[in-house]
Amino acid sequence: MNARTLGKLSICALALLLFAGCANMPNVPGGIAIPLPGGASISASQASQLVSAAQTATKVYTEPEEIELGESIASGMLGAAPLLPNPGVQRYVNQVGRWLAAQSERPNLPWRFGVLDNEHVNAFAAPGGQILMTSGLLQRLNSEAELAGVLAHEIAHVVQKHQLDAIQKSGWTQGLQVAGGAMIDNKLAKGGALSQAARASGLGQAGADLLVDGFFARPLDRGLEYEADRMGVIIAARAGYDPYGFISVLQMMESLAKDSPFFALITKTHPSPTDRITELEKIAATLDRYQGGDQGAARFAAALGRAAPQATPAARPATPAQRPAASPAKAPAKTPAPAPKAAPGK
Amino acid sequence: MKYSYSLKRPVDRFLGVVAGPVAGLVLTALLAPAAWAQAVGATNRATELKSDPRADSPTVASLPRETPIVDLGRSSGWIRVQTGDKKTGWVRSFHVSMKGNISESSSGGGFLSGITGLFAPVRREQPKTISTVGIRGLSEEEMKNAKPNPAEFNKMKSYAVSKADAQAAAQRARLNPQTVAYVDANGNPVQGGGK
Structure with missing residues (x-):
């Protein structure tokens, strides 16, 4: 494999980290360092793992996965x-x-x-x-x-x-790839079939990563x-x-x-x-x-x-101003009280 | 009548509040109402002050745009308001924009001065230790640093209510489900709503 091929490969790997679905990723033997911009490098197997992780992060979730x-x-x-x-x-x-x-x-x-x-x-x-x-x-x-x-x-x-769409569409690969995706990828590499527990733990970490990445702050x-x-x-x-x-x-x-x-x-x-x-x-x-x-x-x-x-019938005090003075709170009802008789459900 | 109010003027009502049990006693983990507050706003267009929360009720006054009001309560799409010249009546909710609120201070005196000058500068809501945890926890930074809490999530799961139980509760409350189509931004019915 010459330097040019490696360069293409690393570009493809990086692209995969950012976008879903760069098809036909070549099978790279382990031990080859892939240069990254800025002088850093990752091994081919790491790259493969990240690529797979990125695919995990950007794939379409099934409903059970969405729930997890x-x-x-x-x-x-x-x-x-x-x-x-x-x-x-x-x-x-x-x-x-x-x-x-x-x-x-x-x-x-x-x-x-x-x-x-x-x-x-x-x-x-x-x-x-x-x-x-x-x-x-x-x-x-x-x-x-x-x-x-x-x-x-x-x-x-x-x-x-x-x-869910926001997670899938935006730059979430960065938030998800490292822990969630890589964990799943590791399990796949070692044993083939992905156990329910492994999938759950990967998605579990993914949820934490989303928060770390400020998901609900955007x-x-x-x-x-x-x-x-x-x-x-x-x-x-x-x-x-x-x-x-x-x-x-x-x-x-x-x-x-x-x-x-x-x-x-x-x-x-x-x-x-x-x-x-x-x-x-x-x-x-x-x-x-x-x-x-x-x-x-x-x-x-x-x-x-x-x-x-x-x-009174169907009355509705709406602002705190219209509530009576707060009295010491009684134990909250376990279920809602029935509607007042005078207030038909309409 | 679809509404009622027991006290005619906000000052009366406020005095009722301070005369009641000390509000501080209920500032516990239970959900006491938020610190007493009354919204103030202004009409966002020329509109009519109605005697009742209905478009066909008698007009009490014509209010120009930017007429200051105090929010006295709701009846569906209507707000009961008091104007600066002490007229009360109902205006369409959409015809009023809220500008702030008059909050109850710990002494209560601040509110009285607030209502005296009905449209005096609006008090800012200040952090108060009402819940057991307080304001900490949900800032942007704190959310980023949060560690998953599976035990607390299991507790959340334990509080879940089945669809059947929710339906039974709704029946007891005489909530009547009905078929209503979603609408687009202009109010035209649209299909779907699922993906």
Whole structure:
């Protein structure tokens, strides 16, 4: 093999690290050093490993792999902030979220919802149906319809595979290749068949690598956020909620986000609340058709251990100003209280 | 009527809040409401102040663009507001943009001065130790340094609710599912939504 061939090979290897699918990678015997720009070199076997790893990183994920990747990302997020130590609230949020997800086009994913014990205001969707939101966001909400708006937005991201596509399309080879891909590649080299455990550990590391690489600190395309907003309000309406709950959430953010340190990350990664509201106003006629939907303010208050809102028929105190004074929190209900009799489901 | 409110003026309501149990007592791992806050904003176009949250209800006043308002509550796509000249009524949610909020200070005195000068400079939300963990953890840098926590993820899995159980809970809550098509950016129905 002459120097020219090696040069082509290294270019091809590098290209493979950056882009998927450089076909017909020549079989390189071990022990040949491949020069890299800048004077460094890697062995041919290392190059082969990286190439394979890069292919792993950029391949199209099967649904089980998508789920494993998402689980590993969720595990990483839980390393940054633990769960709120309140099983009643965790189950309540799962109940609402799972009901919403059942109205989506991916009703049978292993949907799981977690409330992070953290004062930041944010929510995250990991591929495959792992959804996290912060307690800082939850405590700023006033009704189940608002909670549904938040969760439905994240569910829409998962339905459309926005995060998964971002992982596959952008420069994620760098984040994934070294640990996740190489680990899988090693196993393949040694034993042929890839065990479930090996695949899981590779994807598990991949999730951690994504976080190290700042995955949730980077914005998705603005258009994808608007799409998730539009789909989210529809999913909420499908589930029987008033889609205007989500407008309330965006206006809460609009009132607080500019100056609050708790909104720094969500502000960096999302279009401004004002812009999102402007986009949603374009579908106001659709929202209006479902504005008689359920608010669930009483259920929400009960689940969070708040004093019941001062509800008369279908009343809905929406700002904290309209809630009665906070009373010492009672034990949160394990399941949502039934809707008040006077508030028909509409 | 699809709404109600027990106190007619925000000041009354605020006094009710401070007269209640000390809010600090509930700032625990349980989810107390966020520090008391009231959003302030302004109309983003000329619009009408309505007596009820319905387009066909009587008009209380015509509000020019950039009329300052205090957010008193919601009814679906409507916000109950108070204007600087003490008129209250309902405006369409989309016709108001929020500009900030009047937060409750630990003493409460800050709020009273805030409501006296209804549209005084807006208070910034400051970090408070409300949860057991606080603001740490989810900054960009901290997320990058996080180590996976499989034990906590197993706990998250243990809280998962089956589709059947979620449906049962929704039935108890009398949530009625309905078929609604997604819409495009202009509100036209679109097919799909899955890949």
